[in-house]
Amino acid sequence: MSEEFRLDKIGLVNRDKKISFKFNGKKYFGYEGDTLASALIANGVHLIGRSFKYHRPRGFFGAGVDEPYAMVQLYRNNETEPNVRATEQELFEGLEAKSLNCWPSVNFDIGAINNFLNKFLPAGFYYKTFMWPKSFWYKIYEPFIRKAAGFGVVSTKHDNERYEHKYEYCDLLITGSGPSGLASAYAAAKNGARVILAEDKSRFGGSLLTSEVSIGNQNGKDWADNIIAELKEMPNVTVKNRAQVFGYYDHNMLVMSERLSDHLPKSKKYTPKQRLWYIRAKEVIISTGSIERPIVFGNNDTPGVVLASAAKEYLKVYGVLVGKKPLIFTNNDSAYETAIEFKKNNINPIILDTRKNPESEIISEAKNMGIEMKFSYVVVAAKGYKKVNFAEIANISEDKKDLGKIENINCDCICVSGFWTPTIHLASQSGNKTKFNEEIDAFVPGKSKQNETTVGSANGIFSLEKTLITAFEKGHEISKKITNKDNKISVPQVSEKKFTQHDKFWCVPLPKEKNYKRFLDFQNDVTVSDVELAIREGYRSIEHVKRYTTLGMATDQGKTSNLNGLQLVSSIENKIVPSVGHTTFRPPYTPVSIGAIVGREIGKHSKPTRKSPMHSWHEKHNAVFVDAGIWLRPRYYKKGNEGLFEASKREAENVRKNVGVCDVTTLGKIDVKGPDAAEFLNRVYTNAWLKLPVGKARYGVMLREDGIVMDDGTTTRISEHHYHMTTTTAQAANVLSHLEYYLQIVWPELNVNVVSTTEQWAGAAIAGPKSRNLLQKLFPDINVSNEGLPFMGYLESNLFGIPARIFRISFSGELAYEVNVESDNGNFMWEKIIEIGKEFAIQPYGTEALSTLRIEMGHVAGSELDGRTIPYDNGLDGLVSKKKDFIGKRSLNRKAFIAKDRQKVVGVVPLDKKTSIPEGSHLVKDANAILPNPKLGHISASCWSVEYNNPFSLAILKDGKNMIGKKLFALCPVKNKSIPVEIVSSHYVDPKGERVRS
Amino acid sequence: MLHIKCPHCGLRSQNEFSYGGDGTVKRPDLNKEVSDKEWDTFVYLRKSPRGKHVELWHHISGCRQWIKVERDTATHEIFKTSKVNEDI
Numbered sequence A: 001m002s003e004e005f006r007l008d009k010i011g012l013v014n015r016d017k018k019i020s021f022k023f024n025g026k027k028y029f030g031y032e033g034d035t036l037a038s039a040l041i042a043n044g045v046h047l048i049g050r051s052f053k054y055h056r057p058r059g060f061f062g063a064g065v066d067e068p069y070a071m072v073q074l075y076r077n078n079e080t081e082p083n084v085r086a087t088e089q090e091l092f093e094g095l096e097a098k099s100l101n102c103w104p105s106v107n108f109d110i111g112a113i114n115n116f117l118n119k120f121l122p123a124g125f126y127y128k129t130f131m132w133p134k135s136f137w138y139k140i141y142e143p144f145i146r147k148a149a150g151f152g153v154v155s156t157k158h159d160n161e162r163y164e165h166k167y168e169y170c171d172l173l174i175t176g177s178g179p180s181g182l183a184s185a186y187a188a189a190k191n192g193a194r195v196i197l198a199e200d201k202s203r204f205g206g207s208l209l210t211s212e213v214s215i216g217n218q219n220g221k222d223w224a225d226n227i228i229a230e231l232k233e234m235p236n237v238t239v240k241n242r243a244q245v246f247g248y249y250d251h252n253m254l255v256m257s258e259r260l261s262d263h264l265p266k267s268k269k270y271t272p273k274q275r276l277w278y279i280r281a282k283e284v285i286i287s288t289g290s291i292e293r294p295i296v297f298g299n300n301d302t303p304g305v306v307l308a309s310a311a312k313e314y315l316k317v318y319g320v321l322v323g324k325k326p327l328i329f330t331n332n333d334s335a336y337e338t339a340i341e342f343k344k345n346n347i348n349p350i351i352l353d354t355r356k357n358p359e360s361e362i363i364s365e366a367k368n369m370g371i372e373m374k375f376s377y378v379v380v381a382a383k384g385y386k387k388v389n390f391a392e393i394a395n396i397s398e399d400k401k402d403l404g405k406i407e408n409i410n411c412d413c414i415c416v417s418g419f420w421t422p423t424i425h426l427a428s429q430s431g432n433k434t435k436f437n438e439e440i441d442a443f444v445p446g447k448s449k450q451n452e453t454t455v456g457s458a459n460g461i462f463s464l465e466k467t468l469i470t471a472f473e474k475g476h477e478i479s480k481k482i483t484n485k486d487n488k489i490s491v492p493q494v495s496e497k498k499f500t501q502h503d504k505f506w507c508v509p510l511p512k513e514k515n516y517k518r519f520l521d522f523q524n525d526v527t528v529s530d531v532e533l534a535i536r537e538g539y540r541s542i543e544h545v546k547r548y549t550t551l552g553m554a555t556d557q558g559k560t561s562n563l564n565g566l567q568l569v570s571s572i573e574n575k576i577v578p579s580v581g582h583t584t585f586r587p588p589y590t591p592v593s594i595g596a597i598v599g600r601e602i603g604k605h606s607k608p609t610r611k612s613p614m615h616s617w618h619e620k621h622n623a624v625f626v627d628a629g630i631w632l633r634p635r636y637y638k639k640g641n642e643g644l645f646e647a648s649k650r651e652a653e654n655v656r657k658n659v660g661v662c663d664v665t666t667l668g669k670i671d672v673k674g675p676d677a678a679e680f681l682n683r684v685y686t687n688a689w690l691k692l693p694v695g696k697a698r699y700g701v702m703l704r705e706d707g708i709v710m711d712d713g714t715t716t717r718i719s720e721h722h723y724h725m726t727t728t729t730a731q732a733a734n735v736l737s738h739l740e741y742y743l744q745i746v747w748p749e750l751n752v753n754v755v756s757t758t759e760q761w762a763g764a765a766i767a768g769p770k771s772r773n774l775l776q777k778l779f780p781d782i783n784v785s786n787e788g789l790p791f792m793g794y795l796e797s798n799l800f801g802i803p804a805r806i807f808r809i810s811f812s813g814e815l816a817y818e819v820n821v822e823s824d825n826g827n828f829m830w831e832k833i834i835e836i837g838k839e840f841a842i843q844p845y846g847t848e849a850l851s852t853l854r855i856e857m858g859h860v861a862g863s864e865l866d867g868r869t870i871p872y873d874n875g876l877d878g879l880v881s882k883k884k885d886f887i888g889k890r891s892l893n894r895k896a897f898i899a900k901d902r903q904k905v906v907g908v909v910p911l912d913k914k915t916s917i918p919e920g921s922h923l924v925k926d927a928n929a930i931l932p933n934p935k936l937g938h939i940s941a942s943c944w945s946v947e948y949n950n951p952f953s954l955a956i957l958k959d960g961k962n963m964i965g966k967k968l969f970a971l972c973p974v975k976n977k978s979i980p981v982e983i984v985s986s987h988y989v990d991p992k993g994e995r996v997r998s
Numbered sequence B: 001m002l003h004i005k006c007p008h009c010g011l012r013s014q015n016e017f018s019y020g021g022d023g024t025v026k027r028p029d030l031n032k033e034v035s036d037k038e039w040d041t042f043v044y045l046r047k048s049p050r051g052k053h054v055e056l057w058h059h060i061s062g063c064r065q066w067i068k069v070e071r072d073t074a075t076h077e078i079f080k081t082s083k084v085n086e087d088i
């Protein structure tokens, strides 16, 4: 198909580089420098999708980020992306795109029947219709809404593209490279400031790309090109195109998304698709410009109805005509530029101006060029289904209430201009109290909260001369504050056409007996009558009207619809716009892809993975790993066809029978040093610490101030003023912060230092009846007898020449030791233990066997110390000192904590000695009681007891102390289980603790 | 993201810190008789003012010092920061 809407001699696209692309399966051509939108329009394609609710045909409305409907499903490099704005997507060779929201095709859309059923789809339709009955939701309502609503399709494949994050600091961030952005960037850069200039489009220059102005004897675009070229050369300036600053956060943190590869057929190797910049700027200049707003009239969503500024941009930047018989409908002077541009290219536009007899330089120029114009005229309705083919127009009375006789006029596009709305999103996000400017009928930034300044048309200044003067001045003034330099650039001479006052008219009344839809929000299909209905139904706050009608809630965030919505609410309510107020602007200004937000924090990079020094040995020996916090720990070592159950049972049995070795490197370790260390530990732990001798370890429990157990572990006195504290793997970081809190804030008088040594030590637990024999072989020089190294004893020695710490502590309930060496020697230690342990039938064991061993011994761990239990609940009340004070002690007096029937850890055995009880099951008296069945307790941990060869669980049970011997039921509705059980002591194996002392 | 001036390290981004709550709470002295009400107030009751608030922050990914920050809870403005042993 030929490009019959492309002109030869105008535009900035590269005519030497033809690009082929596909839309809805059909092949077209465009040029390098086109957007998908400009290339489609050049080919005469105006029907691009169907609307959200009524499935009405939709084309193009704008030429940039404000585009409400020209969204497509994009296919690129075997990936697909939904809701890509055709007006922003740059063309590349092989681009493929499809229409959204229409089935079976854009030309014949079944959903369009909604258009004729529209009286069933008013404001709040979803709220009203789909409320009752509740049972209809799952099968009827939800699938209907899902099918009918929504736009593109998200790819379910893994996204192979690379996204990056970057942190940056600068003196001055400038958002937008139009005249005001360029001028302030130039002034500030010349004054020595570190400047970042961000432009969301591919081309720099903003309005200078399309306006007929001259700056310092150059035309506007050349001036922009020269300034950019000069800025790019300056070492203190970073200039970025395709970079949208979308969020303004606290303390002048702004976030920008840079699209590095979206305009290429395929990302280059090592180049990310998008990069998210977190920019901390000392000052921000907001030069985001303004967006033309529509005038509301009948069928104003018909393809071919476009913003006048967009028509001009398609013409001047891309050399593309949005139509050959344009009707220009305006309430101000700026649309005359569009008309003049058409005329210059031998197209004859007709201007309808709502004003009575406006006079200005540009109107005279248009008149002199012979452009036909009608004053006090409006477009009543666009006509044509898939593209405008004529318009109903009429004279309008001076009070703008009555229409004259309706006339038909032939046209193939309607270029509409309802004046300009400053883009105040970033200013508003920063906390700026925006104010309503009566003169331009729009909100502008007011008092700043953060270090931001808005310049140019974003600040409601539409004269280029004024814009440049203030922008140069602000750039200089702000940079001077930061750099203390005073290098001032003189403002160049400007020539531009002066405009006269616009007409505050924004909505064409309906002619009698006509029921045209007049759209406010084009993407969400919100019409004037929807808002009227919402107000009739009692919605007053603009925030409520917004949510009820969905006005401004689509992906374009109401860039073209917000202000007209406000106008409507205020006119119905007879209020002025400022008292209605605008809805809150929230980031992001434009949609940001999830990939960019996630960045490189994906898969294994989403959190650090910590591995012990013995990790590769575990891997080589078929360890199956489990996440323990951010650590990877061997869960079990697989032999042959073993599963978790068989392997962990074998490993646990071997500990009970021979000897096992477990990697305990992940335990948190904290060095506590200083003359007051003993006193500090005495305050931190519930038990007594002042008399622990050097060379001894002690088990301790620490509480939070509310009496709940925070953590437990053993702490060893290495020397007079040096203790080695261990914490659970999961709580290590919290415990360190907790200790620092008390040392720095509560008891700064204590002379103690704490530091994490978790990374510095590798640990191996050697457990089982033969562990002493093994230890003797590992350390032939030490006395490993009960006298030489008693339970809770500590020694230092050498493991084949390597310094080692030996603790006689046990988690498994067996005779056991823990050997620590410096991390770098961890693997050496491990291999030696395995090698020498062979003669004692040593086997490594993982966390699953470790759990089994501790559960059947009744040792409490994380599943019992779950942030809800006190020492008593865990049978640890013997460790609570009556004599001294400690953190959390006062809370233990709480009524509930000392209640007679207080919960306590117990053991649970199924009556059939066969059925394993799922963790989390509830213990109840009567399995068949009326729901909700009163819960007496819950199963905290379950295992297969290797000692007795039957299932065994721990539970936290109300009045647990007096429940031993009682029969209850363990209910697990999730697994549909009801298991009769008997309550037994939690110390199922070796209740007197003889083995650890043997 | 807030920008917090650690009195030990200088101006750093919020993601280096963790929040520690009301900085004016004083723990009752050890071994002191404390009424239920007094203890309850210390453990559980915190003011949640709109406006100026003295808070504790912990520079966990920095110097690991707890610091005091005077911050407006509504606007996030930070007026002052200090070491914990100094008056703010």
Ligand SMILES: [Zn+2]
Pocket: B006, B007, B008, B009, B010, B059, B062, B063, B064, B065
């Ligand atoms: Zn610090």
